[in-house]
Amino acid sequence: MDDSDPHHFTFDLDAGIRAQLVEHLETTPKLALEKGVGPLESGLYAIFLDGDLVYIGKATKTFTKSGRTLRARLGEHVGKLSARTGGDLSRFQVTYATFDSDWWVVAGEVALIRHLSPPWNDSGFGSKTPGVGRPGTNRVSDFDRLFPPPSDDD
Incomplete structure (x- = not known):
């Protein structure tokens, strides 16, 4: 493609998704992270610790094997x-967004994680085994550093 062509247009879908989602999550009320929070729908969520964003996640009923809803995932x-x-x-607090299609959930999660770089997304917190014990690594995740797992002696 010739960028010097005045008729050429490149649509940046990632930037559009990111801008709209960031605005939505910034204006959506934060809720206490507690049992029963979230709807029985697919969507994205953002977890905050002491007011700081630490994790972006998703729950999709159609694109994951588990078929989890936001309420189940949270x-x-x-x-x-x-x-x-x-x-x-x-x-801890949480905010979330629901969508008309699970496709937007997946696309939105990728766009937000790339843009916001929440610390627990990079070092381990979600469904995967974080930090020590993760196959092939001895590192300790940011999450495990803040909230150490119970020891075998406990």
């Missing part, structure tokens, strides 16, 4: 975080 995080914080989730 419930998994509530369980994990409760175990690591002694049940005190007062420092």
